[in-house]
Amino acid sequence: MRVxxxxxxxxxxxxxxxxxxxxxxILQSVxxxxxxxxxxxxxxxxxxxxxxxxxxQEMTRIxxxxxxxxxxxxxxxxxxxxxxxxxVHAGLQAYTSG
Numbered sequence: 001m002r003v004x005x006x007x008x009x010x011x012x013x014x015x016x017x018x019x020x021x022x023x024x025x026i027l028q029s030v031x032x033x034x035x036x037x038x039x040x041x042x043x044x045x046x047x048x049x050x051x052x053x054x055x056x057q058e059m060t061r062i063x064x065x066x067x068x069x070x071x072x073x074x075x076x077x078x079x080x081x082x083x084x085x086x087x088v089h090a091g092l093q094a095y096t097s098g
Contacts, residue, residue, distance in 0.1 A: 004082045007050040010074030014048050026072045
């Protein structure tokens with residue numbers, strides 16, 4: 001299942017990780033194994049935020065993905081199922097032909 005992982009980082013913990021030169025390594029340790037389709041960073045609700053689109057093969061991977069973000073960055077995390085245009089098109093075709 002394709003998901004959008006939204007990671008909102010606690011400002012104090014992210015500031016400390018930046019000062020300790022650990023933020024890039026923390027993010028890389030989470031993002032690299034995902035073989036993400038897309039990774040973007042920006043702000044949401046005034047917080048540093050990562051937007052990561054990847055294929056979630058098994059629900060059991062969620063703790064492995066989430067725990068470093070919770071523990072190291074005090075992050076607020078959301079996993080949202082998403083579709084690309086081809087997925088929506090195929091779903092609409094199935095809906096209208098059924």
